[in-house]
Amino acid sequence: MNQNMTFTVVMLAVLGLLVGALVYMSNRPPAPSGTAGTSAAAPGGRGAAATPSPAPAELLVREDSRYLDDVEDAPVTVVEFLDFECEACRAQFPVMERIREDYGGRIDFVVRYFPLPGHANSRPAAAAVEAAAQQGALEGMYARMYETQAEWGESRQDQSEVFVGFAEELGLDVAEFTAAMESQEVADRVQADFDDGVALGVQGTPTIFVNGYRTQSMPTYEELAELIDAGLAE
Template sequence: MRTVTKPLLITAIVLIVVVVVGLVAFLVTRAQAPDPASASVSRADSHVLDDAGGDAVTVVEFLDFECEACGAYYPVVEELREKYAGQITYVIRYFPLPGHVNSTHSAVAAEAAARQGRFEDMYHRLFETQAEWGESQESKAELFRTYAVDLGLDMAAYDAAVADPATARRVRTDFDEGRALGVGSTPTFFVNGRPLTIERWNDLELAIQAAL
């Protein structure tokens, strides 16, 4: 009887521990996630590529630098930024997808560059070279550091920013707020605060035209 009861008892204890650990993880994640009611599409510290003033149409993109769809949409975005220059304010927010090894590394590199006022330069470099490092199963943080060197950044300041936990927290804040806003994939666009469903290549431009 004892030989039968002991394994059952151990199994029960293991199940209880698993349930408790899962519940704690759920509660911690829930506690850390922003309240959807207080989540904002754009914040004061969001990275603005183009600022056309208070009356302009505001486009916010949640992106992952490693995302192939983001990379494919990058030239479309650049064309629209040029075509509607002076009419739209374009804002970038991070949404590193968990399935990509270098999504967070690349976002941290961009944020480190942003601390030196060079966000847009790193933004371009990461998308222009995505085919070289995207989908890699090993960290490309050192490669991103060479981009910083090429851009002429202060490397002591860059390295300090990459190592600073506040930099990763800044990236995570965008991600968490994106989730609270219903973002689940990249790229996700908001036009004047309204989420946009992309089904065709010109959907973003049509939304901009309608808002104008």
């Protein structure tokens, strides 16, 4: 092979390599936007979600919301969406009572009705508590529901007569209590709480908010106390 032929072969090989490289580059998929090999992460690392904003105050507490503890100018408000037939709510009940005892006179504690559709007596129970509240016996009926839940919960039959018995034990006007429990006004009141919960994204019970911030599911006493202490220190 003479010198000119050798030069031609080399040039053709180089040209082939260049064409191949251009074809390869043109067929590569576009790179994703952002920095390669990284993902957005909230402060604190490990890809944790950013701290959510507090829930709208007008959905958390209404003018007619029921307070177990109502402290003037309280710096901390605890709101619990609950279902009196929910076993998880009954399990959470002692924790909430301990919080109320230890922080009595310093925080507001608000209960909101959130009767779950799968519980046949959750709405009658909420109506009974609301009817008792109209006679100033909110706390007594609230506690009675959890203390006796094992006796009436999970029944597919209407337990309203059981709740009337609780009203008698609490010394309420039974006729007035029964009329209120069965009234459309109380049914609408329970539904309004439920609707607010849905608007807030509540899907199960108990769902608890401290100063508007939702806690994790079934928070321990220590977790709640830490959040409350932070609110009191502000």
